[in-house]
Amino acid sequence: DTGVSQNPRHKITKRGQNVTFRCDPISEHNRLYWYRQTLGQGPEFLTYFQNEAQLEKSRLLSDRFSAERPKGSFSTLEIQRTEQGDSAMYLCASSDKQGVTYEQYFGPGTRLTVT
Amino acid sequence: DAKTTQPPSMDCAEGRAANLPCNHSTISGNEYVYWYRQIHSQGPQYIIHGLKNNETNEMASLIITEDRKSSTLILPHATLRDTAVYYCIVRVSIIKSTGGFKTIFGAGTRLFVKA
Numbered sequence: 001d002t003g004v005s006q007n008p009r010h011k012i013t014k015r016g017q018n019v020t021f022r023c024d025p026i027s028e029h030n031r032l033y034w035y036r037q038t039l040g041q042g043p044e045f046l047t048y049f050q051n052e053a054q055l056e057k058s059r060l061l062s063d064r065f066s067a068e069r070p071k072g073s074f075s076t077l078e079i080q081r082t083e084q085g086d087s088a089m090y091l092c093a094s095s096d097k098q099g100v101t102y103e104q105y106f107g108p109g110t111r112l113t114v115t
Numbered sequence: 116d117a118k119t120t121q122p123p124s125m126d127c128a129e130g131r132a133a134n135l136p137c138n139h140s141t142i143s144g145n146e147y148v149y150w151y152r153q154i155h156s157q158g159p160q161y162i163i164h165g166l167k168n169n170e171t172n173e174m175a176s177l178i179i180t181e182d183r184k185s186s187t188l189i190l191p192h193a194t195l196r197d198t199a200v201y202y203c204i205v206r207v208s209i210i211k212s213t214g215g216f217k218t219i220f221g222a223g224t225r226l227f228v229k230a
Contacts, residue, residue, distance in 0.1 A: 002160065031215050033217065040222075043218075043220050045219075048215045048217065091159070095216075102147075102218075103149070103161045104161065106158030106159045111156070
């Protein structure tokens with residue numbers, strides 16, 4: 001247990017429905033990241049928050065995706081009008097700068113299946 | 116471009132040392148080598164990192180060659196629970212000088228520990 005929690009752990013939805021995932025980072029970490037991982041691949045970066053500010057978004061994050069971190073603590077990732085290609089593991093990570101090194105602590109992920 | 120080369124899979128006998136190689140011939144002078152692992156259906160777990168000196172912690176040892184073009188992660192006494200995908204990472208993309216960063220994962224090495 002890294003201290004990063006994600007809910008739900010699994011989500012099955014029908015194509016066209018909206019889904020929302022939640023991430024609770026390690027409490028003292030002000031940086032939060034979302035990644036997506038498809039089968040057999042390493043995680044791919046989606047977006048980054050420093051406190052409540054969303055400072056970076058990948059081109060993988062289409063207009064149907066939106067992420068928030070309203071109070072600089074937990075974050076939500078919403079996918080609107082889901083498509084089958086959205087089926088993946090969605091991972092959240094948090095970090096705090098330690099010197100000049102960069103370690104991230106990942107949650108267990110939310111596995112999304114779009115039918 | 117993950118900047119690392121790892122074998123796609125390796126086997127190791129339980130109780131023996133697992134030595135996982137990584138080639139990073141284009142590493143820059145100030146880039147660290149990080150290792151993460153991902154056990155099936157979980158998020159990646161940070162293991163260890165190093166710059167030029169060998170490093171050891173409670174999980175593993177990291178041996179970096181003098182020219183820094185390759186490294187080896189050593190699990191001294193592998194157990195069945197060490198079966199996982201191991202990622203060697205040297206590329207950390209800094210986001211807008213805010214201290215945020217995105218970890219660029221490759222495909223990793225799938226380690227099978229056998230009884």
